[in-house]
Amino acid sequence: MAELMTSDEVDELLAERHVAIITTLNRDGSPQSTPVWYMPEADTIWVIADQDSLKVRNLRRDPRVSIMIATDSSPYRYVVFRGEARLRDIEVLELPTRMAKRYLGKAGGARYMADIDPHPPSTIIELTRNRSTTWVDRFPYAFED
Helix, strand or coil: CEECCCHHHHHHHHHCCCCEEEEEECCCCCEEEEEECCEEECCEEEEEEECCCHHHHHHHHCCEEEEEEECCCCCCEEEEEEEECEEEECCCCHHHHHHHHHHHHHHHHHHHHHHCCCCCCEEEEEEECCEEEEEEECCCCCCCC
């Protein structure tokens, strides 16, 4: 049985490491979806992207965006945030370094950041957690053959 998630359940889901799907709008209005790492902080979701990526070009033209974070195993849960993104160019590597360590661990994150040095020009995509849709399976079933 599916139900809405509580605020605490949304916070718990966001604190876990999942690959999110960010969706922007192409020039012709069609959706463009990309898997991304994300960093939740208070009421904000942060995503980092190359400055010349299609998602950043789309957002510079039309700031409407959605981001979905979902589990890939039972009990299934997801949250989708919708709104307008704010963009800013990265001047210091503090957020990218924290995000790499979140997904790869302290040593792995440090190695990742060293491997992509020099760092390509990047943009921080910021989305406020205000308009959302949630879902949780309260009675999950296990996979059976």
